Every structure is written in C-alpha cells, then in structure tokens.
Amino acid sequence: MSILINFLPILFFVIIYVGSGLYFLITGVDNAFYQLSPTVAIMPAIALGWVLYKGMTGARMHAFLDGVRHRDIITMCIIFLLAGAFSSVTSNIGSIDSCVNLALNFIPPQFLLIGLFVTTAFISTAIGTSVGTIATIVPIAAGLIIQGNLPPALTLGCVVGGAMFGDNLSIISDTTVAAVMSQEADLKAKLRINVKVAAVASIITVTILLLLYNDSNEIIAGDYSLILISPYIFLLVIVLAGVNVFVSLSIALVFAWIIGFIHHGYTPIEFSKSIVTGFKDMHEIMLLSLMVGGLSGFASRGSKELSIYLSDAISRYGNVRLAQLFIAKIVSIFDILLANNTIAIIFSGEIARDIAKRYKIPKHYSAAWLDIFSCVFQGILPYGAQILLASSIAKVSPLQI
Numbered sequence: 001m002s003i004l005i006n007f008l009p010i011l012f013f014v015i016i017y018v019g020s021g022l023y024f025l026i027t028g029v030d031n032a033f034y035q036l037s038p039t040v041a042i043m044p045a046i047a048l049g050w051v052l053y054k055g056m057t058g059a060r061m062h063a064f065l066d067g068v069r070h071r072d073i074i075t076m077c078i079i080f081l082l083a084g085a086f087s088s089v090t091s092n093i094g095s096i097d098s099c100v101n102l103a104l105n106f107i108p109p110q111f112l113l114i115g116l117f118v119t120t121a122f123i124s125t126a127i128g129t130s131v132g133t134i135a136t137i138v139p140i141a142a143g144l145i146i147q148g149n150l151p152p153a154l155t156l157g158c159v160v161g162g163a164m165f166g167d168n169l170s171i172i173s174d175t176t177v178a179a180v181m182s183q184e185a186d187l188k189a190k191l192r193i194n195v196k197v198a199a200v201a202s203i204i205t206v207t208i209l210l211l212l213y214n215d216s217n218e219i220i221a222g223d224y225s226l227i228l229i230s231p232y233i234f235l236l237v238i239v240l241a242g243v244n245v246f247v248s249l250s251i252a253l254v255f256a257w258i259i260g261f262i263h264h265g266y267t268p269i270e271f272s273k274s275i276v277t278g279f280k281d282m283h284e285i286m287l288l289s290l291m292v293g294g295l296s297g298f299a300s301r302g303s304k305e306l307s308i309y310l311s312d313a314i315s316r317y318g319n320v321r322l323a324q325l326f327i328a329k330i331v332s333i334f335d336i337l338l339a340n341n342t343i344a345i346i347f348s349g350e351i352a353r354d355i356a357k358r359y360k361i362p363k364h365y366s367a368a369w370l371d372i373f374s375c376v377f378q379g380i381l382p383y384g385a386q387i388l389l390a391s392s393i394a395k396v397s398p399l400q401i
Contacts, residue, residue, distance in 0.1 A: 006299050009049030010337050013295065017041040017383065021399055038383060039284055042291045049298035060298075067297020068290050072174070072342050077289055080282040080389065082249035083135030086235075087393060088278030089253060089271065091139065093260030094228050099140045101147070101224035112148055113209045116141060117158040121202065123236060124166020129173065130378075132245045133163040134389050136235060142394040153400035154213065156390045160401060161205060163386060164379035167341075168371055169194055174342040179371040182349025183356065189364035190371070197372055227263060231256035285392045289385060296338045323359040327352045327366050328373040339384045341374035 020036040029035060046064070053060045067073070090096055107115045116137070124133040141159050145152050167173050169191065180187050235252035243251075253275070260266030330351060334344035348370065356366035378384050382398040391398040 009045045013042045013045035063297045064294040067293040073293035077286045080286045084278035084282035085275040087139045088274045089256045092274045096143045098224040098228040117162045120162025121165040124163045125170045130163035130167035138390050138393040152396045156401045164375045168375040178345040179367040183363045183367040185363035185367035190367045193368035285388045320359050328369045331370045332373045335374045335377040341378040344374045345370050
C-alpha cells in the first residue's frame with residue numbers, strides 16, 4: 001500500500017485528465033478533450049504529491065525540482081521549442097504546402113498513410129529520436145490531412161507509430177543506449193531481437209492500414225517547389241550525418257529563413273516573429289512536460305520500493321519465462337507512471353539486471369524487453385511527450401491519436 005501511495009499523484013492526474021474528457025464526450029460537448037487543459041489538470045496532482053511526500057518543505061521542493069530538471073525532461077523541452085520555431089517558419093515560407101503537394105503528386109492516394117509510416121520509421125531509426133522525428137514529420141502530415149483528406153487521428157497515429165518503431169531500433173537512441181548499458185548487454189544481439197519483433201509489428205501495421213484506408217479517390221495536388229522543400233531535406237541530411245538534434249534544428253531554422261528570403265523576401269523581422277509564434281505554440285506541452293517531470297520526482301522513492309517488491313515477488317517463482325514477463329511488466333509500469341521511456345528504463349534497469357542474473361536470462365534478452373515494452377507504452381500514452389507533441393502541432397486530441 002505504501003508503494004502505491006507514492007504513485008497516487010500521477011494516477012490522480014490521469015484520472016482527472018482522461019475522466020474529464022470522457023465526461024464531456026458523453027455529454028456531447030465538442031472538442032471534449034480540449035475542455036480541460038492538461039496543465040490545469042495536473043495542478044491538483046502536484047498538490048497531492050506535495051502533501052503525500054514525506055519530509056520537510058525543502059525536501060519536497062527538492063524532490064519536485066529534481067524531477068523537473070532531469071536531463072531528459074529539459075532535453076525534450078528544448079526540442080519542443082526548436083521544433084515549434086522550425087514548424088512555424090517553414091509554414092510561413094510555404095515549405096509545408098510544397099512538401100504536401102510533392103507527396104500528393106507522386107504517392108498513390110491509397111498508399112499515403114503507408115508511405116508516411118515507412119518514411120517516419122526510417123527517419124526515426126536513422127536519427128534515434130522519436131520526439132525529433134515527430135517534430136519534423138507532423139507539420140507535413142498535418143498538411144496531408146487537409147489536402148489529402150486523410151483521417152486526422154489515424155494519420156498522426158502512423159507518424160507516432162513510425163517514430164516509436166525507429167526509436168526502438170536506432171543504435172543511437174537514448175532508450176537503446178540506456179537498455180544496453182543498464183544490462184551490460186551486447187548491442188548487436190539485442191538489436192537482432194528488436195528487429196524480429198519490429199518486423200512483425202510493421203507488417204501487421206501495413207496490413208491494417210491497407211484494410212482501414214483504401215481511398216483511391218482522385219486528389220487534386222497543387223504546385224510544389226523543390227527550393228521550398230529544401231529546408232526539410234537539409235534538416236534530414238545533417239541529422240542523418242550524425243549532427244546533434246539541437247544543432248540540426250538550429251541550423252535548419254536559419255537555413256529555412258535564408259530560403260524564404262531568397263524565394264520571396266522573407267525579412268529578419270518576419271523570421272523573428274515566426275520563431276516567437278512557434279515558441280508560443282509549444283508553451284503548453286513544455287510546461288506539462290516539466291510538471292510531469294516534477295511528479296516523477298515525487299515518485300522516485302516509490303520506484304525504488306516497487307523494484308524491491310517486484311524482486312521479492314518473482315523470487316517465489318522459478319519460471320524463466322515468467323521472469324522475462326516480470327521485466328517487461330516492471331518497465332511498462334514505470335513508463336505508464338513516469339511518461340518517459342528512457343527514465344523508465346533507468347529506474348527499472350537494476351532490478352531487471354538482478355532478475356536476469358538470478359534466472360540466467362541472457363543480457364541481450366532483458367535489454368530488448370526493457371527497450372521494446374518502454375517504447376510500446378510510450379507510444380500509446382496520451383500524456384506522453386510523443387503524442388502530446390503531435391497533438392499540439394496538428395491540433396488533434398491526444399486520446400484520439
């Protein structure tokens with residue numbers, strides 16, 4: 001019971017946010033899940049976390065701030081800001097429209113969603129960040145939704161699914177690094193397991209998309225300019241070349257302004273206003289990420305107690321398969337509660353390593369289960385960074401995605 005108390009604030013937030021959306025949906029209110037902002041819904045949860053956390057006022061504040069300033073949380077927030085600015089600038093100079101029209105001209109209408117999924121999966125695998133991939137692709141997907149008459153939630157689901165596919169398989173992904181390092185596993189052996197699982201999942205995904213969406217209606221595509229598309233190409237090239245995602249987005253942002261200036265006199269003042277607009281578009285998701293990080297800080301004690309509890313529980317059984325399921329269960333629980341797959345792996349890595357050692361589970365197996373299950377749940381959390389970012393850019397309910 002004491003373990004669950006540590007996670008009550010996060011569960012309370014989920015109940016308030018999802019519960020309010022369901023209530024407004026049942027009562028027939030339009031945009032049901034936009035009636036209560038998640039940044040408001042999380043405030044009572046933070047208050048509850050403050051009350052339940054044992055310690056003096058200073059200790060409570062430190063626990064909250066330790067979660068807020070976690071490296072992964074701050075990293076996401078900076079990516080959010082740069083992604084918002086890049087999206088705003090490319091939209092204003094016409095890059096998004098050109099990309100959409102290019103896709104509509106060359107990809108058969110019935111294969112647009114499959115093409116979007118495959119493209120996103122490839123990019124995410126190459127650059128190793130699902131958040132960065134979503135920030136790059138969602139603006140284009142949002143344009144396809146309008147001009148290609150695509151179902152919004154399904155389209156964004158393809159992007160998020162492809163992003164998580166790549167995040168799970170990428171050699172340079174934070175989740176891959178965290179899983180391999182925490183288990184002291186062989187990277188190649190771990191990736192072989194991931195490839196088998198992801199290959200099956202991707203085949204099922206493509207099959208489902210063929211069955212769900214087979215609209216072959218004629219789509220009228222407009223003109224496109226390769227010059228205006230070049231900011232996206234430039235961004236992908238430098239990211240695939242291994243340039244840091246922060247540096248890549250910053251350089252691509254300046255490059256987009258240069259293209260806009262050459263093409264139709266996009267002035268520095270217009271450029272600066274677009275950046276500010278992009279920053280403003282990301283303020284809610286950035287605040288929410290910081291607050292979710294703070295809630296994770298309150299749950300830090302509970303995570304350690306939960307690890308000990310699960311370790312004791314599995315010691316009652318001698319089944320190797322069950323032990324592997326426990327590893328999957330542990331990281332899944334942590335990801336649901338912490339809403340960050342890398343942090344979930346870090347929290348559960350030690351207990352997973354102990355279980356693997358006790359039951360002689362190969363290290364690359366335990367590393368693979370940590371990575372796979374953390375990415376699976378991260379891709380379906382409506383309050384996770386990936387879906388929240390896609391939702392913020394495309395203006396679609398995170399629960400619909």
